[in-house]
Amino acid sequence: MAPTPSGPNPLPTGSNLAAEVDSRASFVTFTSDECRLVAVTAHPGPARSFMVTDAAGHHHHEIRDRAYAAIKNSGLSLPTGGARIRMSSTAAGLTGTAADLAVAAAALGAAGYLPDGSMLRVALIGELGLDGTVRPVRNVAAMVAAAVAHNRRTVIVAAENALDAATVPGAHIFTVGSLSELVSWARITTLPGLQEPEFEHNLTHRVGEVPADVAHALFAVEVAAAGGHHLYLAGSDDTPVRLLASMLAAILPDLEEDAGRESADLHAAAGIAVPESSIIRIPPMQAPHHSATMTDIFGSRRQPGAISLAHHGVLLLADAAAFVPVIHRSLRQVLDSGIVRLGGPHGSISYPARTQLAAISRPCTCTCDDEVHRRQQTERLHLLQPVVDVRATVSSTALAGVVLRLVHAATRVAAARRKATERWVRHGWRTNAQVELYRTHLAPPGLDPSATASLDALRQDRTISNSAYARSLSLAWTVSDLHGADMPNAEDVTAATALYLGAEAPSELVHSRSEEKP
Incomplete structure (x- = not known):
């Protein structure tokens, strides 16, 4: 059995009164x-x-x-x-x-x-x-x-x-x-x-004063955190797109004891210092450089790689288009299964890898005007799209006033996750993203057909695939959980569809969620 999950944290986890910790x-x-x-x-x-x-x-x-x-x-x-x-x-x-x-x-x-x-x-x-x-x-x-x-x-x-x-x-x-x-x-x-x-x-600072694209991106990050969904953000280097992606790990709830022990075990397997209590509280985040090798990302027989070190946390790809295609293809398989399986002449080994992806797309910064190069980057990004649930684009550079919003968002995220766990735990799932896609519409007592009418029409017109339909429904459950409802309504489904397609969610929904107090 593979060593248990999680990874190093850019927000260092305090060890249990270890000498190096400054409490x-x-x-x-x-x-x-x-x-x-x-x-x-x-x-x-x-x-x-x-x-x-x-x-x-x-x-x-x-x-x-x-x-x-x-x-x-x-x-x-x-x-x-x-x-x-x-x-x-x-x-x-x-x-x-x-x-x-x-x-x-x-x-x-x-x-x-x-x-x-x-x-x-x-x-x-x-x-x-x-x-x-x-x-x-x-x-x-x-x-x-x-x-x-x-x-x-x-x-x-x-x-x-x-x-x-x-x-x-x-x-x-x-x-x-x-x-x-x-x-x-x-x-x-x-x-x-x-x-x-x-x-x-x-x-x-009121929500209406925040640029619309930043408000939408913050809403996307909150939904991704609440439901365990994979996140895709696009923006240039002068926008706070990387910071927004990093916030995904910052607003995740503390790891429960079992998950914290798994995380500490993976740290130890990689030779990384762990707390004396052998429990890591802060969800880990890994941000490998685009020059990272397959071994860096997926590990070896000797130690787990970045994706396993981010188990129960976030894997941040800061320049997703720059990673080689073989990494994208392998990521899709691992993100779907939650396990890294490595084979070799001396047998196989597996590591847990139940992590959230936060991928960032930035415009090419090279000076060449090479259409082939740009097409290659686009094709690489397309390799990840089948596993992405939430999409947003950021063009503004302002981030004023987001700290208080995110503190409140973290409280809502924790409450939404508890609600999802109560709904799905008897099936063995803890987040909406873990639910098998064909089951998202089966949670008793079942969704009202009027709530999904707009989404049904998109599928009937073949505007979206069956997989996109199911992922949008999964997001709708998360949007519903964030405002404490028992099941999604038509407004939640519309917002979820917009997040999946990368369009802006209705402004009144984004604003009302962001202004809610915990």
């Missing part, structure tokens, strides 16, 4: 005479323990209890080997509840939920509810000013504190409503090339 955060405490910046660090503790202490070694049980309950009730886990969270201030300077969010962040970083180092230059100010919600605190403007004075320009607060916090010059204010949103925020804002929006963009 640090900071907050500001307010006293009667001053505001202090307090560093919070995670250290190994006694097995299965969770302690919060200050610089003098005194225990803070109330902070510990709130953080513990918030983490557990958010469906997250503490470091399995035990953790001691240490605050750099003494008890006299630790008043109020503003430390809660930073303490939880340090613990989550140690447990592998946050990208390594993502909180180093961030101040977190907020109280935690026992259900994992982030609550406002008093005197937040003074605390933010102290954070900025200590070179912590990025400050995370509760939504109710945002307006007061934004009065501080030089502060980049972000809001999170829960610990789950904090995890999503950390993964999204650490994507290379994503600029942190200013406060006014983050809180007041």
